[in-house]
Each structure stands twice: as C-alpha cells, then as structure tokens.
Amino acid sequence: MVWDRALKDRLAAETGARVRDWGGGLPLAVVYANSYRVAMSNLGVHALYKWLNDRENLLAERVFWDTDRLSTSGALSVESRRPLTDFSALLFSISWELDFLNLPPMLRAAGMPVYSKDRDESQPLVIGGGAALTANPLPVAPFFDAVCIGEAEAILPQLCQALEQTVSLSRQEQLERLAAVPGVFVPSIPAEVKRRYVQDLDLFPVGTQVFTGDTEFGDMFMMEVQRGCRFSCRFCLVAAAFCPFRWRSLDSLLDQAAGARKYRGRVALVGPVAAEHPRFADLLRGLRELGYGLSAGSMRVKPISDEILDELAKGGVKSLTVAPEAGTPELRRAIGKGFSDDDVIAAVGKIGRAGIRQLTLYSMVGLPGETDADVRALAALALRCKAEADRYAVVLSLNVSAFVPKPHTPFERLPMADSPDIDRRFDLLERALQGCGVKVKADNAAWAQVQAALSRGDEKLAPVIEKLDKISLAGWRRSLKAAGLSAADFTARRYAPGETLAWDVIKM
Ligand code: SF4
Incomplete structure (x- = not known):
C-alpha cells in the first residue's frame, strides 16, 4: 500500500527513532495535529517522545496529520504503522490554535468519535497539551478526555501513573482519576486548574x-x-503564561550539544529570549569549539551585545530578526517595550557591523490605541533602518502580523481590530514602502481573525470546528453561520473589568 511504503521510507530516513517491543510498556501515541514536516521542528514533540520512551513501562510512537497520500489510510504511527485506536492514550501536542481545526478530521480518519462523550472504553483516551491548549483549551475541550495545563515534564509522572493504574477501569473512573492529577483539566468534570x-x-x-x-x-x-x-x-503570552524565566546551565547545554555533534554540524538555539541566557556568549563560544555552526532567531533591540553579535557572526549566522513591535515610542511604551527609534537604528548598525547580512524587522498592527499615524511612523522607521542597513549591505525585510489580544495577558479584555481595518493598515504600510527596497511580508488578516476566535473562544466553537466541511475561510464562515455565531462574538468583544472570562478556569 502507498501509505505503508511511505511510512517505512520515512522511518528509514530518520536517525534516533525508537522502535520498541509492543510486548511490554503501555502504548501511547505522541500526536501532532499537523504535518510531519511541521511537527518535526517542534521541540515539544521531541521532548515528549524522549520522556515517554526513556521509561521501560511506557512505549511511545509518533503520529502526524499529512493531508496528502498518508491521510487516505487514517492517521498511522511512523514506528510500527499502527492506527491510533491501537494505543491506550493519544497525547496531542498543540502549539497553534489553527491546528484545532485538524482534530476532527484526524480523529474521524482513525475511526473515532470526535466528542469525548461519544467514546467508550474501546477507544483510547484523548489527552491534549501544549501552549495553545494551556492558554485556553475551551474551544476544543469537548473533544478531549483530559488536557494538561503547563509543562509536560511537570505533569507526566503522575498522569502516566494514573493511566497505568486505571487501564482496566471504566472510562468514568479513568476520568475521575485523571481529574485528581494536579495540572490536568478534565472537561467533563470542570474545575479550576493551576498551571504546572x-x-x-x-x-x-x-x-x-x-x-x-x-x-x-x-x-x-x-x-x-x-x-x-x-x-x-x-501583549505577550510568554510573559503571561510561561513564566518564570528559567535557563539551562552552560554545562548541561554543552553536554547535550556534544552528544548530538555526530548527527549535525549546526545548532539552532531555541527559547523565547534565548540570547538573555546569562552565559549566552560563553555558550556560543563553547558550541563553536565543538565545531558547530550557529543559528539564532531573534535578538532584543536593547540591550544588544556586540560580543554576542560577534560570536554569532563567527558561528556563521547570516540572518537575524529584531522586533520594533510598533512604529512610535509612545505605542511601544503602551505595550511594555521601552526603547526608542534611535535604539532600533543602533541595533541595525551593530548587526551590520558584525557582518550579518540579512535582517528582518518584526512588528504588529492593530495594537490597542494604534492610529494610522502609528502605522505611517512604522514605515518611516523601516526607511530609517533601510538607510542604516544599506551602509553595511544588509538586506532588510519587514514582517508584520495582526495583534491578537491573547488570554491571560493584560490585553485579554480588549477587542481585536476588525479584519478590513487590519488589511487597510497592511496596505498603508505596503504602499508607504513600495519601491524602497524593504520587502514587506504581511499576515493574512482574515486568518488572524480565525486564530483570534480560536484563542479567545469557548465551548460554543466546538460544533463549529467539528462541522467544518473544509479547512478554508469560506468553510469557517459557513460553519459559524450554521451554528448561529459570528467570529466577532469572540474577537470584537470588549470584556468589562470583573466580567468572567472563558479561560478563567485556567489559573496561570
Ligand atoms: S521580550 Fe519577547 S518573550 Fe519576553 S515578554 Fe517581551 S515579547 Fe514576550
């Protein structure tokens, strides 16, 4: 069969997959509701896979959602090409709200009812986790038997113990036991849950x-x-929901990197503010001494260290991102960013002098209190950056996305700008920068609205997601309309102070 061959080829092309004997441990599927290509760059999938397979009493295989030839067979595991229904529990890792839309087709392809209430003991438990579900699981809560709120490593020991001990019990008894695990939200037994x-x-x-x-x-x-x-x-969910700031010791990072050196010659350093690691320059030096080339994503505008930029350049880093976030110092102050336009220009100059030749500026539009003048100021700032970048032959681009007021952030009660308004601001920016040599890449405002609805929604969205006949904007609108809802019910609403929010059940 085509899918059988494709999965065998996929496994054969990998290094590090663990094909375990099904005779022993409790079989668990690590499931990512998106393609293999997307999933395998997600460290959450790798971490979960390792944690589970490092335990004798457990066994984990990976399942992805590829919508081409593989989907015709249902969702099968890479390691032994088994269907989801062969596992005791499915552990979904979901980082992006738009992946919520892939849950119903994925469960259906496996021959499973989409809603938790329609599944019985013959079906595996469906358990979710990851950043998007931690922030607000409610729009998809009816599909899950349980959702982990917070970091997997903190929850898995007790969660897996509960799964093992209840394997022969009724579904209701299993759910009651899971609801007693700290950090686990069981939608059918609603109670406040504290993040772990x-x-x-x-x-x-x-x-x-x-x-x-x-x-x-x-x-x-x-x-x-x-x-x-x-x-x-x-505006930032990391600040609101994934704190405190923690870092790995220099020794443990270098040990880990040394162990993987035989597999790869470049290392990508992952973390929301990786360069804030207190020994970051030493880490970069150590990695270069191990023979690694370096890759780093974004740097804060201020402070930006010459020593770190120099190490990155020596490590072969060719491109970086810095985020002005907004066009004026006033608007930046309002969102909690305390740097000036001159600081942004200084950062561009430092990056250019270090010899890094590609720079992406990242910003948002539709921020609370933003006016067209702020958007024009962003274009003017990009032009100043361009002039500075030209001095060092740095190629400059500008990525812009729509601001989404995320749950748990100080902006959680504010409405999102509507889609035509965001599009108009994208246009304003693009026209102001046309022909200036700054490549502008703007988000799709309509999809940003879908993402906002999914991140701010509640259980009323579950039938909308479940009944989606096609994952497209037209399909989304049709499904909302059939449910008697509008996206604005979730995106354009301003919540009064003290008014209960859907995601209040999650205690960060
Ligand atoms: S510095 Fe970056 S990760 Fe940290 S709170 Fe601000 S936007 Fe979020």
Whole structure:
C-alpha cells in the first residue's frame, strides 16, 4: 500500500527513532495535529517522545496529520504503522490554535468519535497539551478526555501513573482519576486548574531526538536554551503564561550539544529570549569549539551585545530578526517595550557591523490605541533602518502580523481590530514602502481573525470546528453561520473589568 511504503521510507530516513517491543510498556501515541514536516521542528514533540520512551513501562510512537497520500489510510504511527485506536492514550501536542481545526478530521480518519462523550472504553483516551491548549483549551475541550495545563515534564509522572493504574477501569473512573492529577483539566468534570511547570530545566534536557532532513530545521540540532521571559510585554503570552524565566546551565547545554555533534554540524538555539541566557556568549563560544555552526532567531533591540553579535557572526549566522513591535515610542511604551527609534537604528548598525547580512524587522498592527499615524511612523522607521542597513549591505525585510489580544495577558479584555481595518493598515504600510527596497511580508488578516476566535473562544466553537466541511475561510464562515455565531462574538468583544472570562478556569 502507498501509505505503508511511505511510512517505512520515512522511518528509514530518520536517525534516533525508537522502535520498541509492543510486548511490554503501555502504548501511547505522541500526536501532532499537523504535518510531519511541521511537527518535526517542534521541540515539544521531541521532548515528549524522549520522556515517554526513556521509561521501560511506557512505549511511545509518533503520529502526524499529512493531508496528502498518508491521510487516505487514517492517521498511522511512523514506528510500527499502527492506527491510533491501537494505543491506550493519544497525547496531542498543540502549539497553534489553527491546528484545532485538524482534530476532527484526524480523529474521524482513525475511526473515532470526535466528542469525548461519544467514546467508550474501546477507544483510547484523548489527552491534549501544549501552549495553545494551556492558554485556553475551551474551544476544543469537548473533544478531549483530559488536557494538561503547563509543562509536560511537570505533569507526566503522575498522569502516566494514573493511566497505568486505571487501564482496566471504566472510562468514568479513568476520568475521575485523571481529574485528581494536579495540572490536568478534565472537561467533563470542570474545575479550576493551576498551571504546572518545572523549576530545574537541567533535569529535563530538550533537543532534537529524531533527526530527519524532511523538516524546516532538518540540517540542525535544535536545543532548548531557556523557558519563560524576564520582561513583561503586555501583549505577550510568554510573559503571561510561561513564566518564570528559567535557563539551562552552560554545562548541561554543552553536554547535550556534544552528544548530538555526530548527527549535525549546526545548532539552532531555541527559547523565547534565548540570547538573555546569562552565559549566552560563553555558550556560543563553547558550541563553536565543538565545531558547530550557529543559528539564532531573534535578538532584543536593547540591550544588544556586540560580543554576542560577534560570536554569532563567527558561528556563521547570516540572518537575524529584531522586533520594533510598533512604529512610535509612545505605542511601544503602551505595550511594555521601552526603547526608542534611535535604539532600533543602533541595533541595525551593530548587526551590520558584525557582518550579518540579512535582517528582518518584526512588528504588529492593530495594537490597542494604534492610529494610522502609528502605522505611517512604522514605515518611516523601516526607511530609517533601510538607510542604516544599506551602509553595511544588509538586506532588510519587514514582517508584520495582526495583534491578537491573547488570554491571560493584560490585553485579554480588549477587542481585536476588525479584519478590513487590519488589511487597510497592511496596505498603508505596503504602499508607504513600495519601491524602497524593504520587502514587506504581511499576515493574512482574515486568518488572524480565525486564530483570534480560536484563542479567545469557548465551548460554543466546538460544533463549529467539528462541522467544518473544509479547512478554508469560506468553510469557517459557513460553519459559524450554521451554528448561529459570528467570529466577532469572540474577537470584537470588549470584556468589562470583573466580567468572567472563558479561560478563567485556567489559573496561570
Ligand atoms: S515579547 Fe519577547 S521580550 Fe517581551 S515578554 Fe514576550 S518573550 Fe519576553
């Protein structure tokens, strides 16, 4: 069969996959509701796979959602090409709200009812986790038997123990036992849940476990440097929901990197503010001494260290991102970013002088209180950056996305700008920068609205997601209309102070 061959080829092309004997441990599926290519650049998948397979009493295989030839067979595991229904529990890792839309087709392809209430003991338990579900699981809560709120390493020991001990009990008894695990939200037994996280990251090294060329960072060893953030940008979910700021020790990072050196010659350093690691320059030096080339995503505008930029350039980093976030110092102050336009220009100059030749500026539009003048100021700032970048032959681009007021952030009660308004601001920006040599890449405003609805929604969205006949904007609108809802019910609403929010059930 085509899919059988494709999965065998996929496994054969990997290094590090664990094909375990099904005679022993409790079989668990690590499921990612998106393609293999996307999933294998997600360190959460690698971390979960390692944690489970490091335990004799458990066994984990990976399942992805590829919508081409593989989907015709249903969702099968890579390791032994088994269907989801062969596993005791499915552990979904979901980082992006738009992946919520893939849950119903994936469960249906496996021959499973989409809603938890329609499944019985003959079906595996469906358990979710990951950033999007931690922030607000409610739009898809009726599909899950349980959802982990917070970091997997903090929840898995008790969760897996509960799964093992209840394997022969009724579904209701299993759910009651899971609801007693700290950090686990069982939608059919609703109660407030407090987020769990680990204190000492060194106890749980996180890096690429399975190497494949068929993913975006396939030529690199990905390694998590830190979690959380020590800053408090008012729009940011990391500041609100993934704190405290923690980092791995230099020794543990270098040990981990040394072990993976035989597989890859470049290392990608992962973390929301990786460069804030207190020994970041030493880490970069150490990695270069191990023979690694380096890859780093974004740097804060201020402070930006010449020493770190120099190390990155020596490590072969060709491109970086810095985020002005907004066009004026006033608007930046309002969102919790305290740097000036001159600071942005200074950062561009430093990056250019270090010899890094590609720079992406990242910003948002539709921020609370933003006016057209702020958007024009963003274009003017990009032009100043361009003039500075030209001095060092740096190629400059500008990525812009729509601001989404995320749950748990200080902006959670505010409405999102509507889609035509965001499009108009994207246009304003694009026209102001046309022909100036700054490549502008703008988000799709309509999809940003879908993402906002999914991140701010509640259980009323579950039938909308379940009945979606096609994952497209037209399909989404049809399904909303059939349910008697509008996206604006979730995106355009301004919540009064003290008014209960759908996601209040999650205590960060
Ligand atoms: S935007 Fe960046 S610096 Fe600000 S809180 Fe979020 S992760 Fe930290």
